Amino acid sequence: xxxxxxxxxxxxxxxxxxxxxxxxxxxxxxxxxxxxxxxxxxxxxxxxxxxxxxxxxxxxxxxxxxxxxxxxxxxxxxxxxxxxxxxxxxxxxxxxxxxxxxxxxxxxxxxxxxxxxxxxxxxxxxxxxxxxxxxxxxxxxxxxxxxxxxxxxxxxxxxxxxxxxxxxxxxxxxxxxxxxxxxxxxxxxxxxxxxxxxxxxxxxxxxxxxxxxxxxxxxxxxxxxxxxxxxxxxxxxxxxxxxxxxxxxxxxxxxxxxxxxxxxxxxxxxxxxxxxxxxxxxxxxxxxxxxxxxxxxxxxxxxxxxxxxxxxxxxxxxxxxxxxxxxxxxxxxxxxxxxxxxxxxxxxx
Amino acid sequence: xxxxxxxxxxxxxxxxxxxxxxxxxxxxxxxxxxxxxxxxxxxxxxxxxxxxxxxxxxxxxxxxxxxxxxxxxxxxxxxxxxxxxxxxxxxxxxxxxxxxxxxxxxxxxxxxxxxxxxxxxxxxxxxxxxxxxxxxxxxxxxxxxxxxxxxxxxxxxxxxxxxxxxxxxxxxxxxxxxxxxxxxxxxxxxxxxxxxxxxxxxxxxxxxxxxxxxxxxxxxxxxxxxxxxxxxxxxxxxxxxxxxxxxxxxxxxxxxxxxxxxxxxxxxxxxxxxxxxxxxxxxxxxxxxxxxxxxxxxxxxxxxxxxxxxxxxxxxxxxxxxxxxxxxxxxxxxxxxxxxxxxxxxxxxxx
Numbered sequence: 001x002x003x004x005x006x007x008x009x010x011x012x013x014x015x016x017x018x019x020x021x022x023x024x025x026x027x028x029x030x031x032x033x034x035x036x037x038x039x040x041x042x043x044x045x046x047x048x049x050x051x052x053x054x055x056x057x058x059x060x061x062x063x064x065x066x067x068x069x070x071x072x073x074x075x076x077x078x079x080x081x082x083x084x085x086x087x088x089x090x091x092x093x094x095x096x097x098x099x100x101x102x103x104x105x106x107x108x109x110x111x112x113x114x115x116x117x118x119x120x121x122x123x124x125x126x127x128x129x130x131x132x133x134x135x136x137x138x139x140x141x142x143x144x145x146x147x148x149x150x151x152x153x154x155x156x157x158x159x160x161x162x163x164x165x166x167x168x169x170x171x172x173x174x175x176x177x178x179x180x181x182x183x184x185x186x187x188x189x190x191x192x193x194x195x196x197x198x199x200x201x202x203x204x205x206x207x208x209x210x211x212x213x214x215x216x217x218x219x220x221x222x223x224x225x226x227x228x229x230x231x232x233x234x235x236x237x238x239x240x241x242x243x244x245x246x247x248x249x250x251x252x253x254x255x256x257x258x259x260x261x262x263x264x265x266x267x268x269x270x271x272x273x274x275x276x277x278x279x280x281x282x283x284x285x286x287x288x289x290x291x292x293x294x295x296x297x298x299x300x301x302x303x304x305x306x307x308x309x310x311x312x313x314x315x316x317x318x319x320x321x322x323x324x325x326x327x328x329x330x331x332x333x334x335x336x337x338x339x340x341x342x343x344x345x346x347x348x349x
Numbered sequence: 350x351x352x353x354x355x356x357x358x359x360x361x362x363x364x365x366x367x368x369x370x371x372x373x374x375x376x377x378x379x380x381x382x383x384x385x386x387x388x389x390x391x392x393x394x395x396x397x398x399x400x401x402x403x404x405x406x407x408x409x410x411x412x413x414x415x416x417x418x419x420x421x422x423x424x425x426x427x428x429x430x431x432x433x434x435x436x437x438x439x440x441x442x443x444x445x446x447x448x449x450x451x452x453x454x455x456x457x458x459x460x461x462x463x464x465x466x467x468x469x470x471x472x473x474x475x476x477x478x479x480x481x482x483x484x485x486x487x488x489x490x491x492x493x494x495x496x497x498x499x500x501x502x503x504x505x506x507x508x509x510x511x512x513x514x515x516x517x518x519x520x521x522x523x524x525x526x527x528x529x530x531x532x533x534x535x536x537x538x539x540x541x542x543x544x545x546x547x548x549x550x551x552x553x554x555x556x557x558x559x560x561x562x563x564x565x566x567x568x569x570x571x572x573x574x575x576x577x578x579x580x581x582x583x584x585x586x587x588x589x590x591x592x593x594x595x596x597x598x599x600x601x602x603x604x605x606x607x608x609x610x611x612x613x614x615x616x617x618x619x620x621x622x623x624x625x626x627x628x629x630x631x632x633x634x635x636x637x638x639x640x641x642x643x644x645x646x647x648x649x650x651x652x653x654x655x656x657x658x659x660x661x662x663x664x665x666x667x668x669x670x671x672x673x674x675x676x677x678x679x680x681x682x683x684x685x686x687x688x689x690x691x692x693x694x695x696x697x698x699x700x
Contacts (some may be wrong), residue, residue, distance in 0.1 A: 020407045023448035026457045029607060031444075033464045037606045046406050046444070053409025060362075060371075060422075061410050063403075079602075086598065125371065126364035126420050175369060287614045295615065296458065326367035 005319035014310040016054035018300035041072035074334030108138035114336030133171035141167035158188035165258035175324025183261035191253025195246035248280035356431030361423025493555025508540035552581035576655030583641025
């Protein structure tokens with residue numbers, strides 16, 4: 001057995017540059033407008049290839065293999081579905097209710113097909129990934145989990161996170177070999193309590209502050225309705241920042257827990273060591289800089305985030321990486337992938 | 350090396366078909382293509398045809414796929430381009446040339462900004478007009494009946510206005526509505542207790558006009574009520590609610606399509622921002638409906654400025670602050686009144 005083999009830790013690295021990506025990004029937008037949207041499929045492939053192709057592990061990069069025409073067809077079908085859904089929902093309550101029910105039922109299907117598509121068009125060292133997840137798991141991870149987290153006001157969010165990461169990793173395949181995520185519910189709660197305290201603290205501090213200021217204001221001369229509005233805006237802003245910070249802390253913590261408890265092929269171990277504060281700082285400052293520059297700094301922001309997250313990710317390889325053989329699978333499910341793209345789901349690996 | 354060689358040999362890694370195992374190799378063009386292992390072993394010797402080269406994007410590794418399914422990967426982008434393995438490799442270089450970080454990109458930024466503005470200012474309104482034109486009449490009817498169902502369930506309750514007072518107002522409304530483009534049959538006046546909506550009137554896209562008991566009570570005379578109803582007729586005639594629905598949908602669709610990679614948070618901001626922008630359109634809609642009220646009231650032989658008097662008495666009774674806030678959906682009442690006085694004077698002058 002290979003018990004005695006030594007581990008070598010290989011860090012991921014993202015080597016793309018902001019200047020280079022800026023060119024790709026602006027030309028993508030330019031050609032998308034000039035071609036009335038058709039180019040958006042080609043744009044997506046170039047963007048994905050840029051990010052995958054610049055992500056290296058142990059001297060080899062990832063590759064993105066989706067073809068633009070595939071993406072275009074998926075986009076058109078997903079777009080038509082979303083438009084039809086929105087029309088039905090606005091038309092009348094009965095049609096809308098049926099459409100909503102239909103979407104809830106179709107959602108897990110679209111999700112798992114979308115993830116499978118993403119996995120199958122991704123390769124590393126000439127070997128494709130695959131995804132074996134099904135409908136039930138997707139329902140638990142993407143419908144039941146978020147619903148449970150919402151109705152319990154986030155108290156059961158760790159459970160939902162665990163379902164989601166277990167669904168993603170335990171069904172991920174590379175060269176026919178499995179990944180296994182062994183993160184326990186306790187570990188997820190371990191990264192949950194601090195962000196939860198921030199959120200509670202925010203309510204404890206801001207709630208009475210608002211009540212005091214607005215409650216006393218009628219008795220304070222010169223404290224007119226504009227002052228109240230200003231106070232409310234300030235409070236909303238502080239609340240939003242606190243909420244974002246706690247959310248980002250949680251996301252980073254959950255990623256660390258899930259990745260670090262994941263093994264591939266029973267021997268190589270994934271690892272993630274994001275610093276929560278640094279991660280939150282990068283995300284928030286990225287947003288601010290992007291807004292202030294009217295979007296022009298977006299390429300810089302995207303590259304900056306990719307650099308940090310990949311630099312904080314590693315694979316502990318036991319002995320040799322080994323030889324894996326690609327299993328050829330069809331690349332269906334692009335509609336699901338594009339549907340998720342429109343709806344803002346990020347499922348890149 | 351043969352005399353007909355094109356470019357120098359390119360170094361990289363070679364993968365057997367479908368395998369993760371690689372070995373260092375170099376690719377050269379001499380008598381077709383030749384791939385040599387580091388130990389000098391000839392791995393592939395063949396024709397150029399049947400070779401696929403991945404398009405160039407930034408400096409990411411290029412992938413050369415041979416007819417037997419094996420793959421050669423190299424970081425030497427320029428070297429691979431010099432080998433000229435496929436015609437496609439040259440064509441794809443075109444987009445890559447555009448993308449290079451050169452001063453030209455600044456011009457692209459300006460062009461994109463101008464086009465984005467043009468789309469918002471000119472293309473979107475045209476798209477909305479087309480969408481409104483092709484919308485079958487059944488759609489506003491369905492929206493209307495759904496809206497009144499919801500309003501009745503959530504906000505409104507049954508009217509307490511005496512029946513003869515209702516008949517009286519209905520008659521006056523019909524006399525006013527016959528001057529509108531849709532005629533008196535295009536509308537249906539209904540009475541409701543406004544509840545939290547207070548003194549209010551609402552127009553639904555199917556021509557249903559809701560009048561609250563509180564508004565009837567607040568008005569000093571029937572002229573004021575008619576002025577408000579004429580304003581609501583304007584909303585229906587000009588199909589404002591349908592336009593609003595299409596504007597929001599169109600903005601979100603354009604943002605999703607064009608923006609591509611803007612990041613989740615920015616996309617959220619953009620969509621919210623466009624909702625705010627469309628509020629400013631609803632302000633424009635209010636002014637349009639105001640002007641329509643003046644026109645209709647004048648045509649029907651009523652006081653064209655009755656709506657102004659109504660807003661004045663609302664301000665008096667309810668003490669609504671007389672300022673135009675950025676986020677308010679209704680234009681500030683002082684501005685509104687002045688604009689309408691000017692418009693009424695202009696219309697009278699024409700007669």
